[in-house]
Amino acid sequence: MPHRVDEGLAGTMKRVAATLKTAEIPFALGGSFAVYAHGGHSSDHDVDFLIREQDKERALQELAGVGFETEEPPEDWLVKVFEEGRMVDLIYRPVETPVTDETLADTERISVEAIYMPVLSATQLMIHKLMSFSQHHCDFAHGLPVARSLRELIDWERVARETAASPYAEAFLVLLDRLDVVPFPARDAVVRGG
Known part of the structure; x- marks a missing residue:
């Protein structure tokens, strides 16, 4: 049985997904929430979305526009957004491999906490x-x-x-x-x- 998720973090995850969907920015849910979405168990408690590098600036603008704090850390493979201290990573180069259209096609549309979104396979x-x-x-x-x-x-x-x-x-x-x-x-x- 999958573990329960933090409701605040789940709400933040849904708001990021809804914003990216509305802006028509391609993305996929990754990390521990994707494991949870597939019915699995993960001991991590973070929210990761995969996006293409060419979409990172627009993603940050759209999320800032709906009230998220944004951060571009020195690491050159992700950017971060925050809502009331809850952090979401927008990853464009996981494990030294760029996110591509092919990466984002390797997904399933799954209802995660009542919002449909692409989830990494x-x-x-x-x-x-x-x-x-x-x-x-x-x-x-x-x-x-x-x-x-x-x-x-x-x-x-x-x-x-x-x-x-x-x-x-x-x-x-x-x-x-x-x-x-x-x-x-x-x-x-x-x-x-x-």
Whole structure:
């Protein structure tokens, strides 16, 4: 059963989504709220939207116009908006990969807290999660609940294929196999698809 979400944060998420929809700015819900939208469990409590980099200035203008505080932090992969202290990340380059029209097409329209919006696919969510692991950040405890709760929705062969360059992702997939969460994708399937 999915965990309950913070109602204030959910309200902020809905207002950002409604503003982006009204402005016809392409976006997708990502992060822990996307996991929640798919019926999964995430231990994180943040709101992430994916947008294209060319839309970031207009997104900030539209959100500022309806009362959000905006911030362009020194990191060059996201911008932030705030409502009464609640933060929303607008990410245009997750895991060093630009958000494209193709990224935003890899979504499902789901009713999230009573508002329909594009939600990043469970497969793409898992790919982003695995590609975020590095020698500086490799906390599998955040990835395991996501993998367990969304395993039937995830194309594991695609995950293995698209994360093949990462030893951390491979270690995580081996761990899932050893824990009997999902079998490790067959090598020939990974190579054949790549």
